Amino acid sequence: MNEPAPSATARPLLLVDDDATFVRVLGRALASRGFEVISATNPGDALALARRHQPRHCVLDLKLGDENGLRLIPELHGLVPDMCILLLTGYASIATAVEAIKRGAHDYLAKPVDADAVVRALLDGEGTAEGEDEELPDAPEAPLALRRLEWEHIQRVLTECDGNISETARRLGMHRRTLQRKLGKRPVRERPHSDG
Known part of the structure; x- marks a missing residue:
């Protein structure tokens, strides 16, 4: 992956997590992979940034302080209907996964997560519309899609x-x-x- 996919640079990626250190580290890693990263640590800022920048991708944490990231998914889609949303969770379960997809998430990853896994999940989510079924690189202990x-x-x-x-x-x-x-x-x- 020497050069970013064209879609990665067309519009920014919104990173939403209440852990400022995590946001800084993951944001830097995603920026080095060709994404223009904008970040928020709470739902209000996330919605304001989505409205202003119309991001193509969003990496959203399930827990945002006392808030639940699932509640934010339909609101983000209301502002940016074609946004590809990846949910990050420390509590991976079938119930959470089904609820996330019903609300409009494209995929989810269990924390801890690395930037390469995030990029694969985001770009894989875009390819499925055309029915592409490419092999994903090995990812140790990767959660089910x-x-x-x-x-x-x-x-x-x-x-x-x-x-x-x-x-x-x-x-x-x-x-x-x-x-x-x-x-x-x-x-x-x-x-x-x-x-x-």
Whole structure:
């Protein structure tokens, strides 16, 4: 990755985390990888920056002091509908992942996280629209992709409903056609694990 992808420099990346040291370190690392980074440590500043700069990407922490980052996702999309949002969490779970995707996140990573994993998740999120299925580099102990967790959750609920699409859609709180579209896609592959 000698030169940044063109999309990385077209518009800024918004980094939102209440840990100022983390913001400084990750922001510097992402800047060295070709992103123009703007940062906020609270939801109010994040929304103001999103409104002003229309960032293409957002790296958002789940916990923002007493606030929950999940609540910020729809508001950010309200300001910048095409923003690719990556949720960072120290509490990775299927419930959190499904809730994040329902609210509009494109992917999630469990902390601690490095800048290369963040870049891969952000740019991989853009490529999926064209149906690209490229190999991701090895990432030790990489969490399941958010789309993979969503797929597994849908399959579990579908099984509980004996294959009834309408009932599954009702339980998942999504439109029947949306569920059929998701079921029509093949499941996302797990990232390869390193044997150490």
